[in-house]
Every structure is written in structure tokens, then in C-alpha cells.
Amino acid sequence: MIDAEHMLPLLGVAVVVLGFVARINPLLVVMAAAIVSGLAGGLDLVGVISAFGKAFNENRYVSVSWLVLPVIGALERAGLQERARDLIVQIRAASVFSILCLYLLIRQVAVAIGLTSLGGQATMVRPLIAPMAEAAGEAKLGALPGSTHDSIRAQAAAAENVGLFFGEDIFVAIGSILLIKGFLEQNGVIVQPLELSVWAIPTAIVAFMIHATRLYLFDRRLMRDSRASAAEKARA
Amino acid sequence: MIGLGAVYLFAGLVFGAVAALSARDATNPKRWANASFWGLFASSFLLGDRLGDFGNGLLVLAMVVVAGTVGLGIGRPSTTAPEERRALSHRFGNRLFVPALAIPTVTLIGSFTLKDIVVGGTPLFDPGQATLISLALGVTIALFLTRTMLRQPMLAAFQEGRKLMDLLGWAALLPQMLAALGAVFALAGVGAAVGDLAAQAIPSDNRFAAVAAYTVGMAVFTAIMGNAFAAFPVMTAGIGLPLIVMKYGGDPAIMSAIGMLAGFCGTLTTPMAANFNLVPAALLGLQDRYAVIKAQIPTALMVLLANTVLMYALVFRF
Numbered sequence: 001m002i003d004a005e006h007m008l009p010l011l012g013v014a015v016v017v018l019g020f021v022a023r024i025n026p027l028l029v030v031m032a033a034a035i036v037s038g039l040a041g042g043l044d045l046v047g048v049i050s051a052f053g054k055a056f057n058e059n060r061y062v063s064v065s066w067l068v069l070p071v072i073g074a075l076e077r078a079g080l081q082e083r084a085r086d087l088i089v090q091i092r093a094a095s096v097f098s099i100l101c102l103y104l105l106i107r108q109v110a111v112a113i114g115l116t117s118l119g120g121q122a123t124m125v126r127p128l129i130a131p132m133a134e135a136a137g138e139a140k141l142g143a144l145p146g147s148t149h150d151s152i153r154a155q156a157a158a159a160e161n162v163g164l165f166f167g168e169d170i171f172v173a174i175g176s177i178l179l180i181k182g183f184l185e186q187n188g189v190i191v192q193p194l195e196l197s198v199w200a201i202p203t204a205i206v207a208f209m210i211h212a213t214r215l216y217l218f219d220r221r222l223m224r225d226s227r228a229s230a231a232e233k234a235r236a
Numbered sequence: 237m238i239g240l241g242a243v244y245l246f247a248g249l250v251f252g253a254v255a256a257l258s259a260r261d262a263t264n265p266k267r268w269a270n271a272s273f274w275g276l277f278a279s280s281f282l283l284g285d286r287l288g289d290f291g292n293g294l295l296v297l298a299m300v301v302v303a304g305t306v307g308l309g310i311g312r313p314s315t316t317a318p319e320e321r322r323a324l325s326h327r328f329g330n331r332l333f334v335p336a337l338a339i340p341t342v343t344l345i346g347s348f349t350l351k352d353i354v355v356g357g358t359p360l361f362d363p364g365q366a367t368l369i370s371l372a373l374g375v376t377i378a379l380f381l382t383r384t385m386l387r388q389p390m391l392a393a394f395q396e397g398r399k400l401m402d403l404l405g406w407a408a409l410l411p412q413m414l415a416a417l418g419a420v421f422a423l424a425g426v427g428a429a430v431g432d433l434a435a436q437a438i439p440s441d442n443r444f445a446a447v448a449a450y451t452v453g454m455a456v457f458t459a460i461m462g463n464a465f466a467a468f469p470v471m472t473a474g475i476g477l478p479l480i481v482m483k484y485g486g487d488p489a490i491m492s493a494i495g496m497l498a499g500f501c502g503t504l505t506t507p508m509a510a511n512f513n514l515v516p517a518a519l520l521g522l523q524d525r526y527a528v529i530k531a532q533i534p535t536a537l538m539v540l541l542a543n544t545v546l547m548y549a550l551v552f553r554f
Binding site for chain 2: 006007010012013016021023026027028030034038041043044048049052056057059061062063064065067069070072075077078079080081083086115117119120121122124125126141146151153157158159162166167176177183187189193195198199200202203210211
């Protein structure tokens with residue numbers, strides 16, 4: 001039933017997987033994958049490069065978000081990250097868990113009511129949320145090694161993504177809900193956006209509980225690790 | 237009418253400034269690589285519509301060759317020292333947050349209101365591009381506020397922007413590259429091939445197996461393509477509609493809503509979703525480029541399991 005020729009374009013997927021696993025420069029990997037898949041799918045080299053160029057040009061809007069970087073950089077130059085840290089240190093109850101969990105909740109609720117642009121990795125996480133979480137960690141646990149800073153930052157980025165992904169479908173006018181509606185319509189099933197978005201609510205609640213629990217356990221592990229390393233230092 | 241063209245012109249000028257400042261940075265041993273990379277990026281925004289498909293393809297190829305063979309360096313323009321930043325943060329206090337929050341606020345307000353501004357019977361702004369225009373507007377206003385409230389020179393903003401762009405390096409181009417790869421994949425028939433494979437692999441003898449094949453298939457296919465939107469039509473046409481809806485009488489709305497969220501679990505696990513997973517690792521200066529993905533994988537797996545159970549519990553009941 002499945003003929004080999006029909007499956008040949010999947011070689012491009014294999015190129016992507018192998019390239020990412022081998023940590024080759026991702027731009028080379030993506031270009032190679034496009035050429036392999038395109039040739040396997042019956043295009044010639046000029047055809048592949050043209051198709052890639054056309055799609056690249058049409059998707060320029062994806063990179064427009066980098067325009068925020070000069071603003072963020074100038075604000076950091078003027079002490080934005082330091083200010084974010086100071087604010088957190090004043091709040092004695094602040095912990096890595098409470099900050100990231102609160103951000104997760106706010107982000108999820110905000111996107112659920114359509115306020116998707118109130119957040120983002122470049123506009124919120126790098127200048128504000130990550131420094132706040134790191135400051136809370138240092139206020140509670142003292143100076144932290146670089147690897148711990150990295151893991152707190154990674155958790156801040158993860159909280160942003162989880163909040164965004166499992167909140168956005170509750171809003172009726174988001175792209176994915178409209179895509180579902182359009183696709184079902186093509187197949188003769190008429191649904192209203194609201195009928196779809198209510199069924200995103202159970203997953204949103206479960207995802208919040210799962211990720212909040214993981215953040216709590218992450219914070220507890222940080223505390224355990226810092227106590228263990230303090231004890232080690234005392235012994236030495 | 238002000239539309240995408242104006243936004244791209246603005247972006248091209250900003251990235252062009254980054255390229256020019258890179259070329260002048262003698263402290264970066266790879267300054268010419270950086271200058272050509274960002275210069276080509278700027279040309280794409282300024283001239284992309286005039287280059288033709290093949291011309292644009294060659295432009296991308298040149299960027300890939302520069303970044304993939306010569307490699308990009310990281311410019312280190314002179315900036316404020318940590319002590320200066322602390323002193324400045326005390327002086328400015330919470331005023332520092334005003335420009336930072338101006339970007340999302342203006343973007344938000346603009347995306348709701350710009351379409352209603354009508355001059356002489358025609359809308360002033362392209363209603364279809366309200367969000368991107370608002371973002372560019374938000375950046376402009378924030379730059380102005382940074383200049384007036386915090387007295388940061390305009391040149392400093394571009395230098396700091398260049399530093400962050402260099403920190404991203406290839407990761408800055410990856411989301412757009414992956415979007416283009418998705419288009420080539422679609423043209424070459426990758427989606428159809430994966431859909432056929434998945435349809436071969438499903439055990440269709442009971443309801444739970446059909447639900448699990450659909451949710452797990454959504455997650456895996458999304459991880460491969462980097463985008464749940466590409467996976468949804470293929471998996472829903474291949475497994476969801478024929479099995480869950482037609483054969484077992486499941487509700488199509490519940491199935492689709494939860495199925496899409498199962499796809500998002502896949503998005504959390506894949507470097508193919510570069511803007512969510514690899515870009516933040518670069519922006520935050522993490523040693524491990526996959527650190528964000530590793531932080532997300534346990535949540536992704538547990539939510540995928542929850543989605544499967546939820547769909548099984550709900551889809552046949554309503």
C-alpha cells in the first residue's frame with residue numbers, strides 16, 4: 001500500500017532529526033533538509049531554492065519581533081534587570097516557586113482572554129521574569145552557582161511557554177481555534193468557536209496544576225541542593 | 237494605507253544599522269561575517285519583494301553559508317558596568333518599567349483600535365496587519381520614552397540591540413527558516429507521507445486505541461513539523477474524523493479542541509519550534525541550547541497523558 005517513492009520526501013525529516021541530534025549548525029540542517037526533501041519530492045535544485053526563497057520572503061513577519069531588542073537592550077543598559085531584582089528582594093515571601101507560578105497563572109489567564117501580546121520571551125522573560133526568579137532564589141539561598149542560574153532561567157522560559165500554549169485556545173479568536181473551525185467546516189462539520197474553546201478549559205486547569213507542582217518540586221530541589229553544598233563546605 | 241511594507245522598511249533600517257555597527261566593531265574578530273549576515277537580513281526586508289523567488293533563495297543560502305561555515309562572532313559594544321547599572325536603577329526606580337511595558341500595551345491597544353482609524357473613507361492602517369503595525373509603533377514609542385525619560389542615547393539602543401542580536405546569532409533566523417522549510421515540506425509531500433504512515437500504524441479495534449493514536453500522533457507529528465497547525469489537518473483527516481467521529485460516534489468539537497492541545501505538547505519538546513524553545517535559550521545565555529526543552533519535557537508528557545484521558549472520558553459522552 002505504501003510505495004517507496006511516496007515516502008522519499010521523509011528523508012528531509014531524517015536530515016532534521018540527525019542534524020539536531022548531532023548539534024550541527026541548525027541553519028545548515030534546515031537548508032539541507034529542504035534540499036533533500038524537495039529533490040526527493042520531484043523538484044529540481046533551482047525549484048527548491050526558489051520555493052524556499054518564496055516562503056522565506058512571505059514569512060518575514062516572523063522576524064519582526066526582533067525589533068523589540070534595541071528597546072530591551074537600552075533599558076537593561078539603564079538598569080532594568082537590577083530594578084526588577086530589587087523589587088523582588090523587598091518581598092520577603094518571594095521564592096522561585098511563587099514568582100514563576102504567579103507568572104504562569106497570569107500568563108495563562110491573560111492569553112485566555114485574548115491579551116496574548118502581554119508577554120513573551122524577549123519582552124518579559126529575559127528582562128523581568130528570569131532576573132526576578134534568580135533574585136528570589138539568591139535572597140532565599142545565598143549565592144548560586146552558574147548552572148543553577150541557568151536552570152532557573154530555563155524554568156522561567158518554560159513557564160512562559162506552558163502558560164501561553166495551554167491558555168490561548170480558551171480565547172475564541174485565536175489562530176488555532178479558527179484553523180479547527182475552518183478545517184471542520186471543509187469536512188462538513190459546523191462548529192462555533194465557543195464550542196471549541198470551552199473544551200480547552202479542562203486541559204488548561206490540568207496543565208496549570210501539573211506545571212505548578214513541578215515548579216514547587218524544582219524550588220524544593222534548589223533548597224535541598226543549596227543545603228547540601230553548604231553542609232559540604234562546612235565539613236571541608 | 238500603512239501596511240506591512242512600512243513595518244518591513246522600519247525593520248530593514250534597524251537591521252541595517254546593526255550591520256553597519258557590526259562592520260565598525262574592531263573588537264569582534266568575525267565582524268565582517270556579522271556585518272554580511274545582518275546586512276543580508278536587512279536587504280531581505282528592504283528588497284525582498286523585488287528580488288524574485290530565486291533571488292530570495294540565493295539570499296537565504298548566502299546567510300546560511302556565512303553563519304554555517306565562517307560562523308558569527310559576538311560583538312561587545314562598550315556598555316554600562318554593573319555598578320553603574322545599580323546606580324542608574326536606583327536613580328530611575330520604577331520609571332524603568334514604563335518603556336518596557338509600553339511595547340505590549342501599545343501593541344495590545346493598537347491591535348484592537350488601529351483598524352477603526354479612517355481617513356477620507358479608507359482605513360489608514362491595513363486592518364489585516366494591525367498587530368505587526370502596532371508592535372512597530374510600540375517599539376517606536378518605547379524608544380522615544382527611553383530617550384526622553386531615561387536619557388539613553390539612540391545610538392546606545394542600537395548598540396545594545398546589536399549585542400542581543402549577536403547573542404541570538406543563527407537562532408534569530410531559525411524561526412523564519414523553519415517556516416520556509418514547512419512550506420517546502422508541504423510542497424514535497426512530507427505531510428501526506430506522514431499521514432499515510434500514521435494511518436497504517438493505528439490499531440483501530442477499540443475506542444481507547446483510536447483516541448491514543450490520535451493524541452500521540454498529534455504530538456509526534458507536531459514535534460516533527462515544529463507546528464501543530466501543520467499536523468492538525470493531516471491527523472484529523474487520517475485518524476480523528478474516520479475513526480473517533482465516524483466509527484465510534486465521538487464529538488468532533490471536543491476531539492479537535494483537545495487534539496490541538498495534544499499537538500501543543502509536542503511543540504514543547506522539539507527544537508523545530510525554535511522561537512519557543514531555542515530562541516529563549518540563546519536570549520537567556522544558557523550553556524545548553526536544549527535546556528528549555530529539557531525543562532518542559534516532563535510537563536509535556538504528563539499533559540499529553542492527561543489530554544488522552546480527558547478526550548477518552550469526554551468525547552463519547554456529549
